[in-house]
Amino acid sequence: MRVAKYYGSGDIRVESADEQTLGPDDVRIDVEACGICGTDLHEYKDGPDLTPSPDSEHPLTGASLPVPLGHEFSGTISEVGEDVTNVAVGDPVTVNPAIVCGECRYCAEGRHNLCESVANIGISARSGGFADSAVVPAANVVALPEGIPVEYGALVEPFSVGIHATRRSGMQTGDSVAVFGAGPIGISIVQAAKAAGATEIFVSEPRETRRDIAATVGATTTLDPVETDAVEVISDATDGGVDVAFEAVGIEPTFKAAVESTKRGGQITAVGISDADVGLTPNELVVVERSINGSNGYLSGPQAEREFSMATRYLETGQFDAEEMITGRVALDDIVEEGFEDLLDPESEHVKILVEP
Ligand SMILES: [Zn+2]
Ligand SMILES: [Zn+2]
Structure with missing residues (x-):
């Protein structure tokens, strides 16, 4: 499979990699679409900032540079670990990318989005959405309603x-x-x-x-x-x-x-x-x-589904217009030139570009 990895400022490479193995609580998602976010642009231009620094590992995930990028993504479940019960193969899903420690003062207070050692899938973890497939904890997966295009799930995070x-x-x-x-x-x-x-x-x-x-x-x-x-x-x-x-x-x-x-x-x-x-x-x-x-992100940890499910419901009812926000779709191999570079152009007319492997 292919995955786009961040090596440092101005350096994103699309590489081929072995499929990751699944733990008992993980799922594999065949990626349908992954949005390029301002955070990704910031890392590409001025990082590493939220990605791990070159000589360290993230304390929660063990991730170190180069890291897979892409945290706004959707797709279809293609494999589930033996202990997974919340989703099944074939389900359309999106991902709440926040991985929290569950132990710090803020996690104890139920404010997991303020976790002192938060990591994010696609920023500071071992998988990301700019890829053919991604392995993530089942707890981070939020089901998409039937009847909306799976790619719209990439807009649920923003x-x-x-x-x-x-x-x-x-x-x-x-x-x-x-x-x-x-x-x-x-x-x-x-x-x-x-x-x-x-x-x-x-x-x-x-x-x-x-x-x-x-x-x-x-x-x-x-x-x-x-x-x-x-x-x-x-x-x-x-x-x-x-x-x-x-x-x-x-x-x-x-x-x-x-x-x-x-x-x-x-x-x-x-x-x-x-x-x-x-x-x-x-x-x-x-x-x-x-x-x-x-206001920082969205509810995460044990409440990972709460605001994400509101967003999927609004997509289902038409109160959220995803199509209007999507101004471009590019192939994974073109992610840097037609995605990142285009969005960083001050004259760019784009709002959200989806990378669709
Ligand atoms: Zn984002
Ligand atoms: Zn915490």
């Missing part, structure tokens, strides 16, 4: 990030929402907020194709922050600010705009992974009683 963000924000039915950044996660948040009953959804995004997709999947107003003052437009339209703003970029201008476009007493939920300095003053929170929280 959709779950959007669902988790809306849940973390405490958004209520009828709330007005602003989303800063309409990449795959911003667009997933738009869809999750709409499904959760947001009445007005403003999206600020400089790229026209992304604004168009956001509008198609539920944004009621899209704004180009290069051309217009998004904060002013949102404040005017909402009598002083939205109930909830989501920041899905992670840079100072969008972070500040997300805060400033939120009403007094409003909520800002930060989703854009970044170590940028965002330059806030205390009074942007204090005297107006705004709150900021962070």
Whole structure:
């Protein structure tokens, strides 16, 4: 079988490898599709960061460079270990990639997505979705409903990030929402907020194709922050600010705009992974009683199915539009040139490229 492995910055190689052996609690998935994520691009460009460093092994998985990449994937079960009961050969599935320790303070508190030594399939484990097949623990597998294309299962992971963000924000039915950044996660948040009953959804995004997709999947107003003052437009339209703003970029201008476009007493939920300095003053929170929280991924560990199953249900009902988000499909052998390199081009019109072996 073929597998794409990450060797270090700028170095991903598609190699042939022996099929992995199955433990009693593992399953083998014949991969149908695997999305290229911002995390993958970050590793390719500036890593290793979340992948193990060159001279160490991940404490939970023992994985070390080179590691198989690809954590947003779906496929069909082709083999199950002897103790597996939750899925059977032939089942269409997606994968919650988080592998948690189950022992640290945060796992004990039931907040497994904050696990101190979390690993991820396709980032810091021994298998990944940019491959013909992948062996993963059965506990990480989530069944897909019959009747939706199996490849759409590759979008369940980013959709779950959007669902988790809306849940973390405490958004209520009828709330007005602003989303800063309409990449795959911003667009997933738009869809999750709409499904959760947001009445007005403003999206600020400089790229026209992304604004168009956001509008198609539920944004009621899209704004180009290069051309217009998004904060002013949102404040005017909402009598002083939205109930909830989501920041899905992670840079100072969008972070500040997300805060400033939120009403007094409003909520800002930060989703854009970044170590940028965002330059806030205390009074942007204090005297107006705004709150900021962070949202990291989705529920995992014993709750691995919870938000993933919401996402699969929304796909089944049509409340999540996967097709609109998929802007390209490439073969595994073309993953670097037609996938990674294309997405990293600042002029790229792509949102989500699926690698389909
Ligand atoms: Zn991802
Ligand atoms: Zn833990």
